[in-house]
Amino acid sequence: MPCIAVTGGTGHLGQHVVPLLLNKGYRVRLLVRKELPVFFEHLEGLEPVAGSLEDAESLRSLIKGADVVLHAAAYIAVGRGKPEDIFGVNVEATQRLFKLSSGLGVRRFVHISSVHAYRPFPTHEVLDERRPLNFSGGLYDQSKAAAHNYLRIQAKAGDSMEVVVLSPSSMLGPPDYKPSLLGNALWRMAHGKVPALFPGGFDFCDIRDVAQATVQAVERAVPGSEYLLAGKWYSMHDLAAVLMDLAGSPKRPKALPFWVGEWTVPLVELGGRLAGKAPVFSKEALHILKHSPRRISSEKAKKELDYSNRPLEESLRDLVEWWKQEQVWKR
16 A cells, blocks of 8 residues: 655644554554654554654655655644744745655645635635635734645646645544643633633534545545535534533633723733743634634535534534543543
8 A cells, every 4th residue: 555654643633644544554654753652552554753844854754655745734823833933834844845745756745724724704705715815814824824825836837746735624523632722722611711702703623524534635636626624613602502511511601702802912911921821812813713704615525525524512522522531531
């Protein structure tokens, strides 16, 4: 079977995609910074390559002889992180990896982008793959749009590699070992540790469904194609209600108007800097909640990748059960 070289394989999506690829008989070569994470030690046929996205030599070792490169690594930042770090990982590393892959004869380059790469406005119209990219949003949005656009240009220029770009919305679901930023926020919410929520919401999808579509993209996506992988828009209050009912939590977060958050952002961000932690919320996070697209179309992915997305209630129920099973619940 062909060899698949994977970056970001120890992240939330990678935790699902890597086992699926191995189960289908692929050789999977995985970029790791130090050693293989404990949750991957039971997997047979996995080839770890020590290195980083900044090290060209380790990337060559990862890519050489691979049929497909799956680039899932990203610096996920909403209102935090330095511009040079965000763009260094999301843009420069993508370009570096692409050029090396093309030079080493890789057949297909599959990139995990984000719905954030697309312009959210107008929020009540259907957002599909024809929507312009978002070069004027927050730093994370701009970085994902820049990398996305670079690959779009390479695909149109007729590079010898087949280019495929996948753009999920906000992914949740088990397992989530590290945990992800959203996974940690959901755990805190389920335990009544989020005292208040603002209006607005986002489109949430199950990471297991995205993983299945990613494997399909490796095997059968149309070269040069982009695919949106979304679920359904939920307000944060509706999401919290479903999650806390499943968790049996009697507490409910208070509802705060947006103007309270907008007025207190400077103090919250200052408190985060002084404590050496990410702020509880940021100006960018509030903007996303307030202006997130309500109708994201995954029709193209459904037709060409057999993509489907299970109900949010099922995803959250499975997540809560996994927390309890793995004793994450009592941490």
